[in-house]
Amino acid sequence: MRSEILKNQRAESRLRIGQIQRRVLVLLYAGLALSLARNPRTGFKILKLAHKEWQKINKYNLQEAIRKLYQSKLIKYKQNNDGTITLVLNEKGKKLALRYNLDNIKINKPERWDNLWRIVSFDIPEYYKKGRDALSSKLKQLGFYPMQKSVFILPYDCKKEIDFITEIFGLRPFVRLIIAKETDIDLDLKNKFKL
The missing domain is CATH 1.10.10.10 (Winged helix-like DNA-binding domain superfamily/Winged helix DNA-binding domain)
Known part of the structure; x- marks a missing residue:
């Protein structure tokens, strides 16, 4: 592969x-x-x-x-x-x-936030470094906030977009999308995303 x-x-x-x-x-x-x-x-x-x-x-x-x-x-x-x-x-x-x-993909911001966090987490092997770097870069470009090097968060629905991106980069087996009701830094994130 x-x-x-x-x-x-x-x-x-x-x-x-x-x-x-x-x-x-x-x-x-x-x-x-x-x-x-x-x-x-x-x-x-x-x-x-x-x-x-x-x-x-x-x-x-x-x-x-x-x-x-x-x-x-x-x-x-x-x-x-x-x-x-x-x-x-x-x-x-x-x-x-x-x-x-x-290049043209965008994540739509709804008028009202549904109070759910979308967390993208990945553990990508070193030999897929270019794909990993491209994924990180694309997530930042789409407005995700990097919580760690391989954990990004966004308050908007993005399942289709993440599926599409991981398919394009050939990284689907290494990437997870988690939907969470709360985090221990909710207040900071709400300020960051102006919610």
């Missing part, structure tokens, strides 16, 4: 993915269709920008991004009966799209 993760990290670090290519991967992952035609001389030609998210990308830049993603073997295409083409993410493309989706 460890060698597979290291191999994937090396392969991903060799890939040069631009901002528009990232956006294309994430939009395809979200299931937003794009109608294309295949031209032997010019490659893919965009027929219709069906969704408004696609319209935010310059048409030429979008075609270039699709071409590069296809050459990088992150996407493949399926020929439809009507002559159009459907772009499909392969497994490598899906993993990369998930990773880029991670």
Whole structure:
């Protein structure tokens, strides 16, 4: 398992993915269709920008991004009966799209606090150090308060987000989410989170 993760990290670090290519991967992952035609001389030609998210990308830049993603073997295409083409993410493309989706993840703050603390605790082996550091950094970025090096706390529901993050980093077996009614430092935490 460890060698597979290291191999994937090396392969991903060799890939040069631009901002528009990232956006294309994430939009395809979200299931937003794009109608294309295949031209032997010019490659893919965009027929219709069906969704408004696609319209935010310059048409030429979008075609270039699709071409590069296809050459990088992150996407493949399926020929439809009507002559159009459907772009499909392969497994490598899906993993990369998930990773880029991670950059946009946020935890919603409810209007009223439910009086529960969410504690993320982890014991990650040294050979997953990069993943451990990335997890700590992401938790801080999301507003978690570090109680210790491997224990973070937040007063808002975050189960889906933690599941997603641990899946992306491949750390699910090492991370626990605890929901607690009180801690011995409740007053300090309430002040910290302005509750």
